[in-house]
Amino acid sequence: MASATDSRYGQKESSDQNFDYMFKILIIGNSSVGKTSFLFRYADDSFTPAFVSTVGIDFKVKTIYRNDKRIKLQIWDTAGQERYRTITTAYYRGAMGFILMYDITNEESFNAVQDWSTQIKTYSWDNAQVLLVGNKCDMEDERVVSSERGRQLADHLGFEFFEASAKDNINVKQTFERLVDVICEKMSESLDTADPAVTGAKQGPQLTDQQAPPHQDCAC
Amino acid sequence: MAHEVNLHSLQESERETILQVLYRDREIQNVEEERIRKLKTHLQHLRWRGRKNVSQEYKEKSCARCQRALGFLLNRGAVCQGCSHRVCAECRVFLRSARAWKCTVCFEDRNVKIKTGEWFFEERAKKFPAGGKHETAGAKLLQSYQKLSKISVVPPTPPPLSESQCSGSPSRLQELGQFKGFNKSVENLFLSVTTHMKKLSKSQNDMSSDKQQPATGPRQSAGQTERRSQSDTAINVATRKVSTPDLLKPLAQESPKRTTSPVLKQEDRLSSPAPTPLFSGGWRHGSLISINSTCTEMGNFDNTHVTGEIEFAIRYCFRAHSLEICIQACKNLAYGEEKKKKCNPYVKTYLLPDRSSQGKRKTGVQKNTVEPTFQETLKYQVEPAQLGTRQLQVSVWHLGTLARRAFLGEVIVPLATWDFEDSATQSFRWYPLRAKEKCEDSVPPSNGELAVRAKLVLPTEPRKPPEAQGGTGDQPSQNGQLCLVVLGAKNLPVRPDGTLNSFVKGCLTLPDQQRLRLKSPVLKKQACPQWKHSFVFKGVTPSQLRQSSLELTVWDQATFGVSDRLLGGARLGSKDEPAAGADACPQSKLQWQKVLSSPNLWTDLTLTLH
Ligand SMILES: Nc1nc2c(ncn2[C@@H]2O[C@H](COP(=O)(O)OP(=O)(O)OP(=O)(O)O)[C@@H](O)[C@H]2O)c(=O)[nH]1
Numbered sequence A: 001m002a003s004a005t006d007s008r009y010g011q012k013e014s015s016d017q018n019f020d021y022m023f024k025i026l027i028i029g030n031s032s033v034g035k036t037s038f039l040f041r042y043a044d045d046s047f048t049p050a051f052v053s054t055v056g057i058d059f060k061v062k063t064i065y066r067n068d069k070r071i072k073l074q075i076w077d078t079a080g081q082e083r084y085r086t087i088t089t090a091y092y093r094g095a096m097g098f099i100l101m102y103d104i105t106n107e108e109s110f111n112a113v114q115d116w117s118t119q120i121k122t123y124s125w126d127n128a129q130v131l132l133v134g135n136k137c138d139m140e141d142e143r144v145v146s147s148e149r150g151r152q153l154a155d156h157l158g159f160e161f162f163e164a165s166a167k168d169n170i171n172v173k174q175t176f177e178r179l180v181d182v183i184c185e186k187m188s189e190s191l192d193t194a195d196p197a198v199t200g201a202k203q204g205p206q207l208t209d210q211q212a213p214p215h216q217d218c219a220c
Numbered sequence B: 001m002a003h004e005v006n007l008h009s010l011q012e013s014e015r016e017t018i019l020q021v022l023y024r025d026r027e028i029q030n031v032e033e034e035r036i037r038k039l040k041t042h043l044q045h046l047r048w049r050g051r052k053n054v055s056q057e058y059k060e061k062s063c064a065r066c067q068r069a070l071g072f073l074l075n076r077g078a079v080c081q082g083c084s085h086r087v088c089a090e091c092r093v094f095l096r097s098a099r100a101w102k103c104t105v106c107f108e109d110r111n112v113k114i115k116t117g118e119w120f121f122e123e124r125a126k127k128f129p130a131g132g133k134h135e136t137a138g139a140k141l142l143q144s145y146q147k148l149s150k151i152s153v154v155p156p157t158p159p160p161l162s163e164s165q166c167s168g169s170p171s172r173l174q175e176l177g178q179f180k181g182f183n184k185s186v187e188n189l190f191l192s193v194t195t196h197m198k199k200l201s202k203s204q205n206d207m208s209s210d211k212q213q214p215a216t217g218p219r220q221s222a223g224q225t226e227r228r229s230q231s232d233t234a235i236n237v238a239t240r241k242v243s244t245p246d247l248l249k250p251l252a253q254e255s256p257k258r259t260t261s262p263v264l265k266q267e268d269r270l271s272s273p274a275p276t277p278l279f280s281g282g283w284r285h286g287s288l289i290s291i292n293s294t295c296t297e298m299g300n301f302d303n304t305h306v307t308g309e310i311e312f313a314i315r316y317c318f319r320a321h322s323l324e325i326c327i328q329a330c331k332n333l334a335y336g337e338e339k340k341k342k343c344n345p346y347v348k349t350y351l352l353p354d355r356s357s358q359g360k361r362k363t364g365v366q367k368n369t370v371e372p373t374f375q376e377t378l379k380y381q382v383e384p385a386q387l388g389t390r391q392l393q394v395s396v397w398h399l400g401t402l403a404r405r406a407f408l409g410e411v412i413v414p415l416a417t418w419d420f421e422d423s424a425t426q427s428f429r430w431y432p433l434r435a436k437e438k439c440e441d442s443v444p445p446s447n448g449e450l451a452v453r454a455k456l457v458l459p460t461e462p463r464k465p466p467e468a469q470g471g472t473g474d475q476p477s478q479n480g481q482l483c484l485v486v487l488g489a490k491n492l493p494v495r496p497d498g499t500l501n502s503f504v505k506g507c508l509t510l511p512d513q514q515r516l517r518l519k520s521p522v523l524k525k526q527a528c529p530q531w532k533h534s535f536v537f538k539g540v541t542p543s544q545l546r547q548s549s550l551e552l553t554v555w556d557q558a559t560f561g562v563s564d565r566l567l568g569g570a571r572l573g574s575k576d577e578p579a580a581g582a583d584a585c586p587q588s589k590l591q592w593q594k595v596l597s598s599p600n601l602w603t604d605l606t607l608t609l610h
C-alpha cells in the first residue's frame, strides 16, 4: 500500500470533523503487559516506567493519514485486571480491530493469549481483525517467550504478529498502521463482495436495498 | 451484549474515573452522529435527483443519473450492477481496487457506507442481529450509571478540543500536566458527580483528594459548568459554590453562547435544508403521498409536552421590504427526549400561509440545553401590502439523533394587526410557547383552496338508465369521459411580491397504474388565479374511475429555468392507503362520489390544497 505518513495531521484537530472515517480499535491482554504504555507511546510519544494499572477502560483519539485518507482512530485501552472484565468485554462489539498483547518476559501473559482470542470470538463481530503483539522486546535479557513461539501461536490463531517495545518505540506505529490497513481491506471486501461483477460471489442485497426500487419511479 | 455491567462491584473513585471516560466518549459520539447525519443527507439529495430524472424521462432512453439521452447504437449506456439503472459513460465511477464500476449514486452510497462506518454495522448485524445496530457500549454503561445513582446524566457540552487527550490514571501526573486543556468537561463532570456523591455519602476531604489532578494545572478553563445550571439537573449551583469556589469564578464572564461548539453549529446549518429539494419542485409528477411523507412538518417528529417561552423581536424595514425576526433565546424548554434529558433546540419560522420550503427559515442548533441563546436574525423579503395577509409562525424544535425531530412549542403572531411603524413593538418580548392546534397534528396544513367543477360524461344509451351504473358495473365498450373545469384558486402561498404565475396539473391514475396527465395554461401575476380551464380525460369507464385517483396540483411557474414550485395539491378518489385518507377529507370524498354516481351532471367541488 501507499507509503504511510501520519503526524502530518497531528492529533490537535481531532475534535473537528476533518477526517474521512473513524475506526475503533481495542487493545486487550493481561494486566501489566504494557497496553497503556503502548497507546501512550503511539498517541503522545511518551513513556513512563511507573505502573499505574488502568481502571476499567480509557481511550485516546488520533487522526492519521493513510492511503490518501484521513482516518480518525478511537483507540480503546482496556484494563487487564479480571475484575473489570464485564466492562471491557462490553466494548468488544464496537471494535473493528484488536491489538492482543502479551509480555515477552511473562509466560503467563503469553499463555493467556488463547483465552483472549476466545473472548474476541465470543464478543466481537466475525471479521474482527487481530494483531498479536509481544511487547517489551527491549528486555531481551529477561525474555521467556521466544519470537518463534509468538509467531507460531499467531499463525495458529490466524492473526498477524509483531514484537514491539513501548519503551524503545519499536514497531508501535507499524502495529497500528498494519491494523488500519487490514481493517481497510476487510472494509473493501465487505462492500465489494456485494458486487457480483467483482468476485462473482453471492449478491448481497445491501446495494440494491439502498436504492429506491426502480419500478416505484417509473410507473408512468 | 446482554449482560448488565455491575457497577456496584466498583469503588466509588473507580466509577468516577470510568464515568469521565464515558463522557468523553459521548462527546465524540455526538460529533460523529452529526457528521454521519450530514453524510446521509447528502446521499439522500443525490438519490432524489436520480429519482426525478428516472421518472421524468423514462420513456425516452436516458441516463438515470444525468438524464442525457442514450443512443441506440452509440453511447447506449450500461446497467449499473448496484441499482440496475442504465447510465451513460460519464456517470460511472471505476473502483480503484477492481475493474468494476458503479453509477455515481451507487458509488456515493458506497462512500457513505465507508465514511459512516455503516459497512461495519451491517457486518456486525450478521452476528448480532438482535442488539441495536448503532448502540455503543458507552451509551449502555451510562444507562447503568443512571440507574445506579439516579442522577440525570446530562453530558457537559463538548469542549472545543478535548478528545485527543486521554484521561490517564491519577498518578500519571506528569503527563497530565502536559495536557493543557485536560478535558474541561471532565472537570465539570467531576464537579457534578462528586458533588452529588458528596451529598450522598462521603466527606468533602475525601473527594477533593480524589479529584486533585484535574483541579491542578493551568486553570483558564472552566466555562462548562454554567451548562449544568441550564440543564435542570439535580445538582444545584449553590452546592457547588461551597465546594469549589475557585473553579466557579470564571463562569460569570462566560456567555452560554460560547460554550456551544462552533463546529457543530456549522454542521447543522449545512445540513438543515435536508428536505428542501423535494419541495422546490423536483417532483414534476410524484404522487402526493410521497410529497407529504417527506414533509417534516407532518410526519417525522415526536410530540413532547410544551413548556417554556421564547424571546424574539419583529422588525420591518420599509425601505428594503425586509421583515426581520430576531430570535434571542428560549427558557424552560421541554426536553426533546424526555427520557435521556436531551435537548438540542433550534427555531424555525414560516410566514403563513406559505409553508413551502422557500418560506422556511431556521436558526442554528444549540446543543444540550433547555435555555438556548440564539441571537440570530431570520429575514424575509415581503412587500408591505403582503404583510397584513401573513401570520408569523415561530416554532421550536429539538434535533435528535439521525435527524429525528421533536416539536417543543410554537408562537403564532398575526401580522395584520402589527404596527411596524411603532418602535415599541420592535423590542424583544417573551412569548409563551404553545402546543400545535389539534387538527394540525393529523391534517396537513392547508395551502389554499381550489374550486373545480366535474362531470362524468357517459354516452346515453336507452337500455341503461344512468342510475343503474353504480350497481351493475359497466361493459368494457362503454367508454366515458371525465370532464373537469378548473375554476380558480385562492389563499395560495404567494410569492413575496404577492403574486403567482400559476398553473394546474391534473393526473388521473387508473387501476392499472396508467396515468393520464393534463396541464392548464399559466396565469401570470395573480394571487387568486381564475383559470376556467377544462381537463377532459377520455376513454374511462365508471368502474375504472371508482378505482382511480385524481390528483390536482397547483404550481408556481419558475422564472429562470429553475424548477416550478409546488404550491399544493389535492387527491380525489380511491387509493385506500392510510396516507391518502388524510388529504381526501370526507367532504370532498362525498363530492367525488356524487360526480361518479350522477353522470352527465355538473358537480362543484372545493378542494383544500395540502
Ligand atoms: N521495559 C519495558 N517496560 C514496559 C514496556 N511497556 C510497558 N512497560 C512497563 O510495564 C508496566 C505496565 O505497563 P502498562 O502499560 O501500565 O500495563 P497495562 O497492560 O496497561 O496494564 P493494565 O492497565 O493493568 O491492564 C509499566 O511499568 C510500564 O512502564 C516496554 O515496552 N518495555
Ligand SMILES: [Mg+2]
Residues within 6 Å of the ligand: A035, A036, A037, A052, A053, A054, A077, A078, A079, A080
Ligand atoms: Mg493499562
